[in-house]
Amino acid sequence: MFMVERLLLGTMEWLPEDWVPSVVAVDIDGTLTDEHKRLNIEAVGALRRLESHGIPVVLATGNVRPITYGLWRFIGLSGPICCENGGVLWSPDWDGAVLRATKDEARAAADWLAERIDQLNAEGIWSNQWRESEWCLKPTEDLAAIQSAMAESRWSNLDVVRTGFAIHLMDPVISKGQGLEALAQRHAWSLDEMLVVGDAPNDLSMFAAAAWSVAVGGAFPEVAEAASVVSPFPHGETFAPLVQAIVERLEHSG
Ligand SMILES: [Mg+2]
Numbered sequence: 001m002f003m004v005e006r007l008l009l010g011t012m013e014w015l016p017e018d019w020v021p022s023v024v025a026v027d028i029d030g031t032l033t034d035e036h037k038r039l040n041i042e043a044v045g046a047l048r049r050l051e052s053h054g055i056p057v058v059l060a061t062g063n064v065r066p067i068t069y070g071l072w073r074f075i076g077l078s079g080p081i082c083c084e085n086g087g088v089l090w091s092p093d094w095d096g097a098v099l100r101a102t103k104d105e106a107r108a109a110a111d112w113l114a115e116r117i118d119q120l121n122a123e124g125i126w127s128n129q130w131r132e133s134e135w136c137l138k139p140t141e142d143l144a145a146i147q148s149a150m151a152e153s154r155w156s157n158l159d160v161v162r163t164g165f166a167i168h169l170m171d172p173v174i175s176k177g178q179g180l181e182a183l184a185q186r187h188a189w190s191l192d193e194m195l196v197v198g199d200a201p202n203d204l205s206m207f208a209a210a211a212w213s214v215a216v217g218g219a220f221p222e223v224a225e226a227a228s229v230v231s232p233f234p235h236g237e238t239f240a241p242l243v244q245a246i247v248e249r250l251e252h253s254g
Contacts, residue, residue: 002158004105007118007210009067012157012221012229012232012241012245013229013230014214014241014242014245014246015195015212016212016228016244017164017209018112019212020246020249020250020253021055021057021194021195021211021212021246022055022189022193022194023055023056023059023079023184023189023193023194023195023253024047024050024055024056024057024194024195024196024207024246025057025058025059025060025061025079025082025176025180025194025195025196025201025210026047026057026059026060026175026196026197026198027060027061027196027197027198027199027202027203028059028061028063028068028071028214028216029061029062029063029164029199029200030199030219030235031197031198031199031201031203031235031238032044032148032236032239033235033236033238034234034235035218035235036237037204039236040130040235040236040237040239040248042072042236042239042240043237043238043239043240044237045240046077046112046239046240046242046243047075047077047239047243048076049077049243049247050243050246050247051076051077051078051174052227053246053247053250055246056078056079057075057077057078057079058079058080058081058082058180058183058205059071059072059077059079059082059083060079060081060082060086060163060176060179060180060196060198060203061082061083061085061164062083062084062085062163063083063084063127063239064083064084064088064130064131064132065081065083065084065090065097065150066130067127067130068081069090069252071227077094079091080092080093080094080183080185080186080187082129082176082179082180083201084132084134084174085134085168085170085174085175085179086174086175086176086177086178086179086180086182086205087099087100087101087132087133087134087170087171087179087221088100088102088132088133089179089182089183091183091185091186091187093174093251094186097132098182098186099132099133099204099223100133100171100173100174100178100179100182101133101134101170101171101173101174102132102133102141103131103132103133103134103135104170105155105158106134106155106158106169106171107134107135107209108155109135109150109153109158109169110122110124110135110137110169111197112155113137113149113150113207115147116148116149117141117142117145117146119148120137120141120142120176121137121138121141122137124136124137124166125138125165125166126139132173133170133171133174134168134169134170134174135168135169135170136165136166136167136168136169137166137167137169138166139164139165139166141165141167143160143162143167146160146167147160148213149167150212155169157171157172157173158170159171159172159174163200163201163202164200175202175205175206176198176202176203176205177204177205177206177207177208177209177250178205178209179206180194180196180206180209180210181209191209191210191211192211193211194209194211194212194247195210195212195213195214196209196210196212196213196214197213197214197215197216197242198213198214198215198216198219198223198236198240199215199216199218199219199220199223199235200220200221200223200229203223204222204223204226207223207226207227207228208226212228212229213226213227213228213229214227214228214229214238214242215227215228215229215231216227216231216233216234216235216238216239217230217231217232217233217234217235217238218234218235
């Protein structure tokens with residue numbers, strides 16, 4: 001290990017004093033992956049290490065359920081998954097998924113928008129074929145035109161939110177924070193025991209909901225600002241030292 005990293009690790013306080021999480025919720029894009037969407041393999045090892053110490057890992061993501069389920073399965077996690085930014089919840093302990101909203105209204109709104117806005121493509125982004133709780137238009141569509149049309153429509157109750165990959169038409173009950181609260185209730189967890197890790201504005205609601213939040217290096221400035229701690233390591237490189245700190249804390253407390 002390079003001396004500079006050793007120094008950073010030595011001075012870095014990853015956790016509050018006398019506290020260790022019993023659940024860890026983790027964003028995927030930009031958090032476990034780099035800016036080219038490549039999964040950090042060391043981060044996968046670190047998440048497995050948490051699980052081997054009895055700490056369930058929850059994937060909390062904007063991704064649809066089939067994609068999140070695949071990653072959950074192949075990493076070998078035991079926790080539930082929080083997909084579509086909290087719109088869709090699933091746990092291996094349940095009979096089926098919980099949809100906190102349905103896509104039907106948002107899909108109808110997209111068709112209506114296509115009649116009003118020249119060249120708007122109601123089919124939206126390719127992963128809509130698996131989407132269950134919202135509908136996503138292409139990020140290149142005219143956001144201002146969509147927002148003003150939606151505000152005067154029968155779908156004015158829906159939120160219109162732009163992220164890096166889409167313009168989301170979504171029910172306001174959808175957020176990662178509200179999704180994790182619903183998961184915590186079903187699993188009898190306290191959010192006071194939860195540590196969350198993320199990089200982008202769609203992580204802010206879970207930062208607010210959980211006891212402790214870590215922004216990875218490369219996070220959006222407002223996300224780093226809101227976090228309990230900011231990792232000195234980019235994206236997925238955050239996990240090996242963070243998990244090391246958690247395991248050390250467990251061993252010293254146990
Ligand atoms: Mg992200």
